[in-house]
Amino acid sequence: MRIKWLFITILFVFATGSAASWLVMNSKTDTEVDMVAINEVLKKLESHWGQIDQADFSTIKQPFSVIDTHGQVRFQTFEGQSPTINEAIKNRDTITDVVVEGTLVGKLIVLNDDKKVIQQMKRQLIIVLFITFTMFAMLSVIYVLFLNYKVFKPFHKLQSFAVNVARGNLDIPLKMSQNNPFGAFTESFDIMREELALARQSEYEANRSKKELVASLSHDIKTPVASIKAVSELMLLRADDEKVTKQLTTIYSKAEQINLLVSDMFTATLEELNELKVTVTEEESSVLNGIIANVNYDDQISFAPVPACLILTDVSRLQQVFDNILSNSYKYAGTSVTILSAIKHTYLEISIMDYGKGIHPDELPLLFNKFYRGNNAEGRSGSGLGLYISEYLMQSMQGDITCHNREDGFSVTLKIKLA
Known part of the structure; x- marks a missing residue:
């Protein structure tokens, strides 16, 4: 409605100016001799x-x-x-x-007096034209301001709204004035935002339900697996026959593999649900001796004494990190393992070194990705979660983990924050 009146005003000014100019140009002046x-x-x-x-x-x-x-x-x-x-x-x-x-x-x-009459007509025409063009200029400025307020500003808001939607900020509504000429258009965009927010929330809830189901099943599976391990271990102690011992050892090792896989899945699911608890406390570095001893199967690990210091760590989570790293060394390298430790700056660095073939250099940046398994994992069990979980746990304990190839093997370095 406002645009209509603005156009009517412009046409009125144009018609008035044209009529006044015509009247001045055609005004009759008595120049005849009396x-x-x-x-x-x-x-x-x-x-x-x-x-x-x-x-x-x-x-x-x-x-x-x-x-x-x-x-x-x-x-x-x-x-x-x-x-x-x-x-x-x-x-x-x-x-x-x-x-x-x-x-x-x-x-x-x-x-x-013809010259004076002509000069007078010129002055009158100039005044009429000046007033007409001044009114046109004023109306043009008003029209530009009107367009900016009613057209350009709403489109700038729409642009900002689109940026927020593209970035996933679906909680910011698209605000428009009551008399916005693009009301229905902008309202459709805001409805789209609400639908996208509902769809994302539904997807989030569905994924969370799946993850909670995986976490629940993983926890439930660990109980019978632990029972299988305990029974097979007890039977191994009592077995006399070599064939039975071999079969029981196979059962125990497979149960241990299942236990590690389920533990990794359970831990990864808790991390996605933001429910993986890491409690960092000050500990003496001597706790590392016990952690290493717990994974020193068949005395395959040789390690020097750990420098005495105070570290910031969660002992149970650090044990989990060592379990994952040493499990990979046993599985993929199949060699002895050497563990060295040294204090560097504000960290206690633990180097875990095996003497296998290592991995291809192009795969190094991918080792900590979830579910990634290298080319050397073919034919070997695993989930591709061990190093992903280890990195998450180390960073949660204010530390870090890195990997690199050596000429004679492969190394994993843990950086544990000093207290």
Whole structure:
């Protein structure tokens, strides 16, 4: 509605300016010579030629000048330079003979006002055009401001809204004024945002339900697996037959593999649910001796004494990190393992070194990705979660973990924060 009135106002100003200009250009101006007045002047000149100053010319409106036959001005009704015959002819003034008793005594020159009339018309036209263009300029400014407020600003808001949606910020509504001409259009975008938010929330809840189910199943599976391990271990102690011992060892090792896989799945699921608890406390570095001893199967690990210091760690989670790393060494390298430790800056660095073939250099940046398994994992059990979980746990304990190849094997370095 406002746009309609604005256009009507612009058309009205244009029509008014055009009409005023036409009226000025076509206004009729009386520039014709008043012959009655001229005859009256001639009669008074004839009767008062000797004493022209005593004649009454107050009723004559047009300016005139009287000159004698010698070109001398005898009388004039205007101020300024008196015209000559030549100038009068040039200006197209009216020239009439003054005859007294049949004798030519002078000339009556009636001035022509055409130039003044034209100048006056020009001034009037300039004023009309100036007012018209001023009104046009003002209306143009108002129209630009109107467009900016009603069109451009809403589109800038829509652009910001689209950026927020693209970034996943679906909680920010699209605010628009009540009289916005794009109301239905913008409302559709806001409805889309609400639908996307509902869809994302539904997807989040569905994924969370799946993860909670995996966590619950993983926890439930660990109980019977632990029972299988305990029974098989007890039977191993009592077995005398070599064949039975071999079968029980196979059962125990497979149960241990299942236990590690389930533990990794359980831990990864808790991490995704933000429920993986890591409690960092100050501990003496001697706890590492016990942690290493717990994974030193068949005395395959050789390690030097750990430097005495205080470290920030969660002992149970650090044990889990060592379990994952040493399990990979036993599985993929199949060699002895050397563990060295040293204090560097604000960290206690633990280097775990095996003497296998290592991995391809292109795979090094991918080792800590979830579910990633290298080319050397073919034919070997695993989930690809061990190093992913280890990195998460080390970073949660203010430390870090890195891997690199050596000429004679593969190394994993743990950085444990000093207290």
